Amino acid sequence: MIEEQKGATEAENLLEDLGFDSLPICPKGIVSAINYDDFNVVMEEQSFDSDKILGKAVGNDKGALIYLNANILDPGRMKFTAAHEIGHVSMHIIPQLKMSFECGSKEFSNPFNDPVEKQANGFASGLLMPRSLIKKHSDCDINWCDISVISELCGASLEATYRRLSFLEKAPSAMVIHQNGKFRRFVATENFDFFIDQTPLSGHQKSLAVDVKDDPYPSDFDTVDASDWINPYSKGMTLESIYSSTILLKDGFTYTLLSYDDDCIVEEFDY
Numbered sequence: 280m281i282e283e284q285k286g287a288t289e290a291e292n293l294l295e296d297l298g299f300d301s302l303p304i305c306p307k308g309i310v311s312a313i314n315y316d317d318f319n320v321v322m323e324e325q326s327f328d329s330d331k332i333l334g335k336a337v338g339n340d341k342g343a344l345i346y347l348n349a350n351i352l353d354p355g356r357m358k359f360t361a362a363h364e365i366g367h368v369s370m371h372i373i374p375q376l377k378m379s380f381e382c383g384s385k386e387f388s389n390p391f392n393d394p395v396e397k398q399a400n401g402f403a404s405g406l407l408m409p410r411s412l413i414k415k416h417s418d419c420d421i422n423w424c425d426i427s428v429i430s431e432l433c434g435a436s437l438e439a440t441y442r443r444l445s446f447l448e449k450a451p452s453a454m455v456i457h458q459n460g461k462f463r464r465f466v467a468t469e470n471f472d473f474f475i476d477q478t479p480l481s482g483h484q485k486s487l488a489v490d491v492k493d494d495p496y497p498s499d500f501d502t503v504d505a506s507d508w509i510n511p512y513s514k515g516m517t518l519e520s521i522y523s524s525t526i527l528l529k530d531g532f533t534y535t536l537l538s539y540d541d542d543c544i545v546e547e548f549d550y
């Protein structure tokens with residue numbers, strides 16, 4: 280998490296230096312603000328041969344070019360990609376640490392173990408969701424209500440917003456994604472100590488989902504059996520219950536937040 284933090288702090292400092300103090304932050308506006316006579320920065324959309332590449336950044340000592348894949352349909356994804364590439368320009372190309380980047384979904388996903396990619400992801404999330412500005416609008420608690428408010432305000436996806444808030448919040452939590460009941464992937468904080476089941480949703484789990492087409496994003500959680508979601512044994516600890524909150528989105532996607540606290544842990548006795 281240290282590299283992500285470095286990136287986020289760098290982005291927050293840049294916003295402050297440039298005087299950006301309201302949401303949403305528009306990556307195009309940042310590019311114009313850092314495009315100087317002695318160092319040109321240009322960002323444009325381009326059709327790439329491969330859809331695996333989302334964004335590129337190349338540069339030398341005179342300037343930098345950012346290319347975004349014109350086929351990215353999701354506006355949140357496009358924005359995050361732009362912010363990620365601006366991170367490469369400002370943290371790597373300008374200091375001449377590395378001059379060329381091609382970033383695909385592998386570089387954007389969490390476990391990818393490359394410090395410069397982690398820094399660029401941290402930069403993107405700090406740029407689009409700077410702590411001081413989002414705190415003005417929300418308590419930034421980990422629940423779907425706060426996540427949706429900030430995601431809307433910043434033009435970031437729900438997943439990117441969860442990642443940002445879970446990082447600021449520090450309590451153990453995870454977000455699990457299913458589509459049509461099938462497990463897709465999860466993201467979890469580093470202090471989430473339990474293995475998440477990669478199994479299809481049960482009928483009971485589906486019945487708890489709030490359809491956000493019809494109902495507001497929930498701010499509360501259900502208390503359910505821990506074994507519904509995770510292997511409840513880890514590091515000498517047993518979880519009896521876990522807090523879950525599931526929302527149903529379009530295309531059959533369900534997103535579930537999981538968290539736990541001391542009340543969920545079974546007391547161990549020494550005999």
Ligand SMILES: [Zn+2]
Nearest residue numbers: 382386396399
């Ligand atoms: Zn990258």
